Amino acid sequence: MEFQAELVSRFMGALGKPCAWIPWTPSLPDAPIGEWVDGPNGACYLRVREDLGVDGTSLAQRERAFLTWALRSSRGQRDDEPMVRLRNCPARHLVDAVAGLACAEPVREAAASVPLSAYPAHLVAIEWSARVGRAPEPRESADMVKRVTEAYVEASAWQFFASMPLAIASVSRSALCHAWLSLGHAEMDVRGISALAAQIASALRSEAMIDARVAISGVIRTPQDAPAGVAMLELARREALQRATGAAVFGDDPVRMALRWLDDTAKAAFLRSVSAISEEETAHWPEGWGEMASAMVHANLNLSEAARSLYMHRNTLLARIEKLREASGLDVRRGTDAFALFAATALLEGQSALE
Template identity: 65%
Template sequence: MDMEFQAELVMRFFGAVAKPCEWVPWTRALPNAPIGDWVEGPEGRCSLRVQDGLGVDVTPLTLAERAFLRWALSAAAAPEEFEPLAALGTCSTEDLLRAVVGRDGGNLIRKAATSLAVPVCPAHLVAIEWSTGVGGEVEHRESADMVKNVMEAYVEVDAWLVSRQLPLAVASISRTSLRRAWLSLGHEEMDVRGLSALSGQVASALRSEAMIDARVAVSGVIRTPQEVTAGVAMLELARREAARRNGDAAVFGDDPVRMALLWLDEPARDALLRSVAAFSEVSAEGWPEGWGEIAEAMVRSNLNISEAARSLYMHRNTLLARIEKLRDASGLDVRRGADALALFAAGALLQGQSAPE
């Protein structure tokens, strides 16, 4: 039972019987009684244990009232808001990142990982969240069933967990099943772009086949059972990235540079931008318009100017002229790999800072 709920229950009970509620620290001077049991303490005062370190003075209560309170503490269910999966949204980015790299990210992330079944490794966790109307529990259950049906039409799911409170379902899917699903659709060997495309197809199918506006997020690979906690953290970060992009799908690691830049703290961001513009006479805000898009196009095209020009819908000579202007302004040349990556990172960082939270 949630500890705050225990205390609230006791206070409400004392209020209902119109008697004073006096808390008692449960120290070593008192016996190690189970939660809900009462014992006789110093000076004949009778104390009932509410939590590990907290009790309440039940001397004013009758034996029948004490018995009822004891039953209530042992029989009451935990409050709904304690569901770990639904509460993941309250985790800080710092805690999630600590969990991703194998450090302790906090009790809530561990509890969420415990609530999920990952029968086969290597595997991915896939979260599907959708919009619901006002139909309550029945509509929630029907929507969850439709989500499952559409998802299972694409890929074999090893285990499901559906949130009781949120329109959210999490599936555990083996890497082999995902690859098989991608190949069955007539594509080549699956990579991160293939996984992103498959996620987008599931979201599109939910809209067209089940009339559900859904968003799909996919964790990175969970290689061993010991990495499930990291998988949960990766899944939550992917969910947040999908919401930030306002897109229908996001895969953890599908754009690692951009995502990692968003996780930098403010001094690290400022230092990176200052480093990129270290030899420029003007700040990055004063560089030629569209320089971030040019850098990204060059990175995406593996420094192929003709391909980058096509992706930007401009003539090759126009792009070359703009590259020269950018070089003059920044001191960096996107035709060189290290310079292109540095400019791409700076552009992505500035774009992330201006994006709505």
């Protein structure tokens, strides 16, 4: 959990009041971090992070004022470094940059601050917390992060931040491919990059005793792609936070990412289209339908492989698929149906992740 969220959690805990997190969806006002807005039914919400808020209805006015002061005075809020300020950039501005549309000022400034000496390249962000067992000096932690990371992949440039334990590295596409091949794997693909990021995060914990999160941008092909590059990096970092995982690569789960960018109306319409001919809401479909859809997609519609991944007999999976077909009208043995159900699963998981 990030610094601001941890601050709010500890404050609510000290008061003995529940900390009810809410996803900050486009249906809520685009308020700055630390600002209170009116929610439904008389609720009062505080924006803690770009994608996260908390229900502070139970707090007294002076308690709300304190949280506003604390969040606006926190490290991320008062820091002048562009890559750190990017963390408070609304997701829609990041998506605009990835799409090649006009860039918001924080995205332009972050792109100008990142050293990219070769193309095509990727940006790698490594964020870490206190060392397990004892807290080293910040410089010691930074040196360990650099040393362990470069044991896996050659970085052409490093950028460290005085205000927080964060490092940004520029890695050429060829260096990234070489790192994967040198570990004895086949040719590079998006899953290979994801696995490499996970290995780096694991090595930082086992070798440097540091809890680290690794995010990797999509490929940056030209200098004009730099704003898209930093936006992809930040979206990957937020994806890692959302999934509570140690590593994320922009594009390693495009369905989940794209669905998260939809507004509430589009999400509701999509779910309605998936269940268009079903008499039952998705909540009443056979238990485990989402896991079946995900397994079939990841198994490239191979029924036997999907059954193995779910630790069940092939005939058992067939019977459950038939029950799902009767309930939903969709058959995960067909590519388009499997993808629709897989997307619906990702969307529903994203809606409930912070509840």
